[in-house]
Amino acid sequence: MNKATLLVKGFNAFVRHNPSYEMPDLTHSIELSSLRLIAGPIQLAPSVDSTILSLETVLAEIVAETDSKIREDIRAEPVQLEIAEKLDSDQAVYEPEPDLLAIEVNVFLSQCLDGNAHSAKEYHFSKSPDWSFEAWLYCLLNRYSYLDEGDKAIMYLKTVEIPHPHYSGNDFIVDVRIGIIV
Numbered sequence: 001m002n003k004a005t006l007l008v009k010g011f012n013a014f015v016r017h018n019p020s021y022e023m024p025d026l027t028h029s030i031e032l033s034s035l036r037l038i039a040g041p042i043q044l045a046p047s048v049d050s051t052i053l054s055l056e057t058v059l060a061e062i063v064a065e066t067d068s069k070i071r072e073d074i075r076a077e078p079v080q081l082e083i084a085e086k087l088d089s090d091q092a093v094y095e096p097e098p099d100l101l102a103i104e105v106n107v108f109l110s111q112c113l114d115g116n117a118h119s120a121k122e123y124h125f126s127k128s129p130d131w132s133f134e135a136w137l138y139c140l141l142n143r144y145s146y147l148d149e150g151d152k153a154i155m156y157l158k159t160v161e162i163p164h165p166h167y168s169g170n171d172f173i174v175d176v177r178i179g180i181i182v
Contacts, residue, residue: 100129100130101129101131101135101136101139102139102143104127104129104136105136105139105140105143106143108120108123108140108178109140109143109144109155109178111123112155112178112179112180113155113180114180115179115180116179117158117177117178117179118177118178118179119175119176119177120136120137120140120175120176120177120178121133121174121175121176124136137173137176140176140178141157141176144157144178153181154180154181155178155179155180155181156178156179156180156181157176157177157178158176158177158178159173159175159176159177160173160174160175160176160177161173161174162174
């Protein structure tokens with residue numbers, strides 16, 4: 001909270017606990033009378049009477065000074081860099097590294113177009129890659145789900161599942177077989 005809010009809340013709490021408190025009359029206070037002396041010039045709207053000829057040189061100096069400051073600011077602005085310029089090393093745009101798992105899934109799917117049914121498990125273990133079989137299956141199922149309807153009409157995906165030993169309806173996918181519909 002800002003200080004003004006704390007002050008008002010504190011005053012309200014004080015008045016609630018002291019219902020007999022009355023605000024004193026501050027209109028004749030010495031501190032307020034000094035404020036009344038400077039309040040008039042502060043409350044006047046800032047304006048310049050351009051009909052007074054004695055102020056003409058002062059106004060001309062103000063305009064000249066303002067104009068020179070504006071021109072200096074314009075000259076001080078940095079020149080726009082060409083877009084074709086080489087970026088600094090910390091601003092350089094780097095291409096993301098290729099996803100080797102996604103590339104391998106695409107290779108497997110293109111291999112499945114030869115007319116035979118292929119096992120994802122056999123393919124995975126024949127390559128002995130760095131990623132786990134679960135990651136391989138997840139990426140394969142994800143990639144297959146994003147195929148367009150025309151490609152899905154050509155290819156089929158069949159999962160080989162075993163039931164969960166304790167929970168009915170929960171099956172483990174142990175292999176995926178993909179081939180072409182003939």
